[in-house]
Amino acid sequence: MYRYDQYDQAIVDARVAEFKDQVGRRLRNEITEDQFKPLRLMNGLYLQLHAYMLRVAIPYGTLSGTQMRMLAHIARTYDRDYGHFTTRQNIQYNWIKLEQFSDLLDDLSKVEMHAFQTSGNCIRNISSDQFAGAAADEIADPRPYAELLRQWSTLHPEFSFLPRKFKIAVIASDSDRAAIQLHDIGLQLYRNADGVTGFRVYVGGGMGRTPIIGKVVREFIPVGQFLSYSEAILRVYNRHGRRDNIYKARIKILVTELGIEEFTRQVEAEWATLEPLGLDAPQAEYDRIIAQFADPAYEIGAPDTIDLSDPDFKLWVDQNVHAHKQPGYAIATISLKPKSGIPGDASSAQMDVIADLAEKYAHDEIRVTHSQNLVLAHVRKVDLYAMWQALAAADLATPNLDLVTDIIACPGMDYCTLANARSIPIAQKIAAKFENSISEQRDIGELKIKVSGCINGCGHHHAGHIGILGVDKKGEEAYQLLLGGSGAEDASLAKILGPGFDENGIIDAVDKLIAFYRSARSAPTERFLDTYRRLGAAPFKEAVYA
Amino acid sequence: MRDNQDQIAVSGAPSPALDDTPARLRFRDDAPFESPIAPLADFLAGGNFAAVRIEPGEDARELVPHFDRLKLVEIAFPKFRDGRGYSSAAVLRQAGFTGEIRAAGDVLVDQIGFMRRVGFDSFAPNKPLDPKVVKATLDRYPYVYMKAADGKVPVWALRHG
Amino acid sequence: MPRILTGNRLETGDVLWWHGRCWSTQIKDAVEIGAEGEALLASLIAAERINDPTFIEVTGEPGAFVPTTTRERVRASGPSVRADLARGSLSVEAI
Numbered sequence: 001m002y003r004y005d006q007y008d009q010a011i012v013d014a015r016v017a018e019f020k021d022q023v024g025r026r027l028r029n030e031i032t033e034d035q036f037k038p039l040r041l042m043n044g045l046y047l048q049l050h051a052y053m054l055r056v057a058i059p060y061g062t063l064s065g066t067q068m069r070m071l072a073h074i075a076r077t078y079d080r081d082y083g084h085f086t087t088r089q090n091i092q093y094n095w096i097k098l099e100q101f102s103d104l105l106d107d108l109s110k111v112e113m114h115a116f117q118t119s120g121n122c123i124r125n126i127s128s129d130q131f132a133g134a135a136a137d138e139i140a141d142p143r144p145y146a147e148l149l150r151q152w153s154t155l156h157p158e159f160s161f162l163p164r165k166f167k168i169a170v171i172a173s174d175s176d177r178a179a180i181q182l183h184d185i186g187l188q189l190y191r192n193a194d195g196v197t198g199f200r201v202y203v204g205g206g207m208g209r210t211p212i213i214g215k216v217v218r219e220f221i222p223v224g225q226f227l228s229y230s231e232a233i234l235r236v237y238n239r240h241g242r243r244d245n246i247y248k249a250r251i252k253i254l255v256t257e258l259g260i261e262e263f264t265r266q267v268e269a270e271w272a273t274l275e276p277l278g279l280d281a282p283q284a285e286y287d288r289i290i291a292q293f294a295d296p297a298y299e300i301g302a303p304d305t306i307d308l309s310d311p312d313f314k315l316w317v318d319q320n321v322h323a324h325k326q327p328g329y330a331i332a333t334i335s336l337k338p339k340s341g342i343p344g345d346a347s348s349a350q351m352d353v354i355a356d357l358a359e360k361y362a363h364d365e366i367r368v369t370h371s372q373n374l375v376l377a378h379v380r381k382v383d384l385y386a387m388w389q390a391l392a393a394a395d396l397a398t399p400n401l402d403l404v405t406d407i408i409a410c411p412g413m414d415y416c417t418l419a420n421a422r423s424i425p426i427a428q429k430i431a432a433k434f435e436n437s438i439s440e441q442r443d444i445g446e447l448k449i450k451v452s453g454c455i456n457g458c459g460h461h462h463a464g465h466i467g468i469l470g471v472d473k474k475g476e477e478a479y480q481l482l483l484g485g486s487g488a489e490d491a492s493l494a495k496i497l498g499p500g501f502d503e504n505g506i507i508d509a510v511d512k513l514i515a516f517y518r519s520a521r522s523a524p525t526e527r528f529l530d531t532y533r534r535l536g537a538a539p540f541k542e543a544v545y546a
Numbered sequence: 547m548r549d550n551q552d553q554i555a556v557s558g559a560p561s562p563a564l565d566d567t568p569a570r571l572r573f574r575d576d577a578p579f580e581s582p583i584a585p586l587a588d589f590l591a592g593g594n595f596a597a598v599r600i601e602p603g604e605d606a607r608e609l610v611p612h613f614d615r616l617k618l619v620e621i622a623f624p625k626f627r628d629g630r631g632y633s634s635a636a637v638l639r640q641a642g643f644t645g646e647i648r649a650a651g652d653v654l655v656d657q658i659g660f661m662r663r664v665g666f667d668s669f670a671p672n673k674p675l676d677p678k679v680v681k682a683t684l685d686r687y688p689y690v691y692m693k694a695a696d697g698k699v700p701v702w703a704l705r706h707g
Numbered sequence: 708m709p710r711i712l713t714g715n716r717l718e719t720g721d722v723l724w725w726h727g728r729c730w731s732t733q734i735k736d737a738v739e740i741g742a743e744g745e746a747l748l749a750s751l752i753a754a755e756r757i758n759d760p761t762f763i764e765v766t767g768e769p770g771a772f773v774p775t776t777t778r779e780r781v782r783a784s785g786p787s788v789r790a791d792l793a794r795g796s797l798s799v800e801a802i
């Protein structure tokens with residue numbers, strides 16, 4: 001894991017001091033709320049339905065046990081004892097007080113954490129593959145590059161007042177676990193025919209009001225130049241991105257309006273002026289950062305088998321454990337979608353348990369996934385059983401990864417000022433129909449249901465095999481149904497199936513969709529998404545609306 | 547990996563040398579330049595101007611052929627949220643402009659640190675800034691992560707000598 | 708339809724309802740706002756101590772006002788999915 005040096009810490013400390021000063025000036029009425037709002041947003045502080053909401057950055061979703069314990073401390077001390085892990089691999093707290101915010105920032109900075117640039121029209125937290133460093137299919141750990149991007153984008157003087165927010169994701173394998181094609185910039189590390197490593201650069205993907213799949217702006221940029229190339233993309237966006245209409249301000253609209261050829265031409269022209277300026281970090285800096293993501297000290301010859309005699313444990317291993325690149329090790333996913341839970345929420349006590357287990361069994365590393373779960377990436381197979389027992393005792397061992405009850409839901413109208421409708425109760429009611437039978441869930445197989453409370457799409461409904469979107473129907477909460485989305489390497493955008501529903505109607509409709517799929521799939525191994533892709537929308541539509 | 551050349555540094559004192567007018571901040575050693583400031587179109591039309599004003603949608607690169615007759619570029623910030631002016635200043639400095647670049651309009655104290663970094667060296671804010679807060683703001687960051695027009699050495703260079 | 712005044716306290720973010728001379732954190736204390744409201748709102752905006760002060764429409768009687776929008780009912784009751792965090796004066800069922 002990356003550890004701060006004196007420079008990183010000094011910058012964070014200065015940023016904390018700066019924001020404390022800004023908070024102080026606001027509390028003394030020396031600046032207006034209108035002036036303060038963009039400043040607090042740049043520190044991840046929103047005003048939501050019930051209080052201030054704080055979004056803390058978890059760079060590329062990786063944190064240590066100590067950091068997780070601090071997140072628990074924050075929940076206990078400054079909030080109401082819980083936090084919400086988000087689809088962008090961050091954590092949000094819902095009950096923060098402005099007057100305590102300075103103390104909170106001090107606490108975070110003690111463990112090399114902060115909330116900068118988690119909101120506002122700037123470059124946001126960089127996201128990455130939750131299996132980074134452990135996946136068998138990656139060509140290298142993508143996180144050093146995410147860290148280089150983090151540093152390059154932190155307090156970037158030219159790009160702190162962009163037309164709109166800007167999200168970047170980095171991966172290093174052909175399986176896309178970070179939805180890079182749905183980001184403003186998506187970077188895929190690979191080795192070209194000459195054996196040189198570099199990135200395929202996607203640009204202009206995104207969800208929200210106008211969902212678009214990213215396009216390739218450059219097939220290959222050598223790793224040594226990707227920062228200056230990113231600077232060129234941001235420069236073109238900052239100068240020409242639309243500012244007349246907030247709904248058209250994302251880079252995806254600029255790319256669409258210019259066309260990818262013209263956009264590419266402009267980026268290349270800009271890069272020609274930027275590249276000679278030496279903006280890219282030197283190789284020594286790459287080496288320094290890469291060294292910090294070196295493999296943990298794996299035990300060579302650790303037994304490569306797992307005793308699966310306990311059937312409940314076997315279920316969890318089958319569903320929530322993935323292959324690790326190192327023999328004798330496994331990747332374990334902790335589901336934050338327990339029975340009647342709130343997707344992505346964890347109590348401070350649960351966070352403490354996870355911190356302890358990470359230290360004890362997982363080389364002190366935890367990852368947050370974009371489906372609002374957590375990952376312990378380096379666990380010895382012989383330790384899995386003991387770890388599973390400890391997880392189960394804290395209600396953290398639900399064996400439902402990627403199944404129908406592993407639902408993504410944004411906070412929706414229960415917390416969010418922008419919402420049209422509640423998301424969490426919909427997720428809970430759908431899950432309630434299946435959560436008592438894991439075997440039924442497993443029979444249904446991989447099924448990604450994603451719920452957003454409004455068109456902003458924080459719940460990724462456009463990338464759901466089944467997407468649900470909260471809308472306002474004459475003051476009543478209503479829901480649209482979308483089918484066929486995917487945020488993975490086979491990225492596709494879900495399409496609206498037909499007229500919307502009220503709360504009961506949408507639960508019913510999902511039921512009918514699943515029943516139809518089970519009757520229509522060509523084989524038990526054919527996923528819901530594949531059946532939909534094979535048959536098209538019509539029979540699904542008939543099953544729901546007939 | 548390539549050799550990293552330095553970008554063009556802005557001349558002038560690194561820490562604030564504020565002049566007397568509270569509404570004006572200037573970080574240059576040369577004499578303040580006062581003359582009519584032309585809109586970009588008039589300037590490009592060939593009028594005898596040494597100062598030009600750029601609005602957010604206008605292309606600062608059009609000035610590049612005219613640097614020799616330009617002393618001052620005033621970049622307008624009608625709304626502080628509109629960040630195009632940052633790129634305008636950066637483009638001018640990167641192209642080698644060493645004259646004055648002034649940020650005018652809705653310029654707030656919390657932005658001038660960023661503005662200094664992209665190459666602004668004078669400020670004409672709508673509302674006067676508190677010089678003490680200005681100084682505290684500009685002195686705040688001991689290090690920077692990335693290169694910009696102010697010539698500050700990024701931490702990756704400090705780390706590796 | 709009666710209207711009441713709501714906002715969030717700058718220092719804490721607390722949800723507030725106008726209670727006649729000061730603010731309450733319970734909607735049951737809210738008072739109906741008449742024609743004097745515009746001047747009150749203008750003074751609150753100018754004072755910059757309450758974020759997003761605004762009028763909302765309600766039905767019912769003083770002491771038991773129920774906002775007409777789901778959003779405002781959620782604000783008054785607390786998150787519908789966390790009965791343990793309910794504010795108390797408007798039940799989650801009323802959302």
Ligand code: HEM
Nearest residue numbers: 086087088164182206207208209250410411416456457458
């Ligand atoms: C409750 C406070 C939140 C607010 C006010 C908020 C606001 C927004 C807005 C306005 C957008 C649309 C931006 C645009 O398209 O230009 C957006 C998109 C998004 N938000 Fe949130 N959000 C919130 C919480 C969350 C949470 C909890 C998550 C994760 C579960 C999240 C993840 C995302 C993602 C992934 C997108 C889509 C990005 C894209 O369009 O590419 N947000 N959010």
Ligand code: SF4
Nearest residue numbers: 410416419453454458
């Ligand atoms: S999708 Fe809408 S309702 Fe949900 S968190 Fe985002 S902005 Fe709020």
